[in-house]
Amino acid sequence: MSDGKGDVWVEAGFTELARSGVEGVRVEVLAKNLGVTKGGFYRRFADRAALLEAMLERWREGRAAAIAQQTSLDGQEPRERLKAMIQLYSERLNPEGMAIELAIRQWARTDDGAAAAAASVDAARLKHVAELYRATGLAAEEAEAQAFLFYCFIFGQSLLFVERGPRKRSQLVAKSAEKLLD
Numbered sequence: 707m708s709d710g711k712g713d714v715w716v717e718a719g720f721t722e723l724a725r726s727g728v729e730g731v732r733v734e735v736l737a738k739n740l741g742v743t744k745g746g747f748y749r750r751f752a753d754r755a756a757l758l759e760a761m762l763e764r765w766r767e768g769r770a771a772a773i774a775q776q777t778s779l780d781g782q783e784p785r786e787r788l789k790a791m792i793q794l795y796s797e798r799l800n801p802e803g804m805a806i807e808l809a810i811r812q813w814a815r816t817d818d819g820a821a822a823a824a825a826s827v828d829a830a831r832l833k834h835v836a837e838l839y840r841a842t843g844l845a846a847e848e849a850e851a852q853a854f855l856f857y858c859f860i861f862g863q864s865l866l867f868v869e870r871g872p873r874k875r876s877q878l879v880a881k882s883a884e885k886l887l888d
Contacts, residue, residue: 719761724805728813762823769827777834784841785887792883795860856886
């Protein structure tokens with residue numbers, strides 16, 4: 707959806723998704739938040755389902771493009787690229803991005819379209835990170851297992867409330883990340 711006409715609605719949808727889950731993504735709520743009438747929505751989308759589909763498409767494409775860019779070696783050694791990705795995801799927490807991720811995963815528990823989008827993003831993430839691990843010399847099966855652990859760490863560490871303070875947390879993340887780079 708790159709024509710721009712529905713972009714404002716999709717972005718408003720993501721904001722509401724992060725705030726209140728898929729149930730909160732309603733035409734009336736979005737129109738009020740945007741300060742416009744519902745008529746503009748219906749000129750762009752046939753119905754709420756079309757908006758939700760556009761949101762999933764944007765999220766799936768955006769995540770796939772981001773992971774492709776983040777795993778591109780661009781002259782770096784594979785281990786250095788993996789280390790940079792760990793730093794990106796563990797040092798710079800993105801609360802809205804994580805809220806959207808979690809809301810889509812919750813949505814995926816009851817919706818086949820959301821489940822397919824999440825599965826597609828997961829497959830892309832695992833594939834690209836496994837390619838980095840293969841580039842370090844790991845066999846394919848071992849690289850896939852390491853990629854799985856990588857994402858368990860990336861998402862898991864962002865959900866944990868470590869009671870030791872930010873400095874101790876960063877030290878714990880760094881020490882744990884070393885295990886992913888061995």
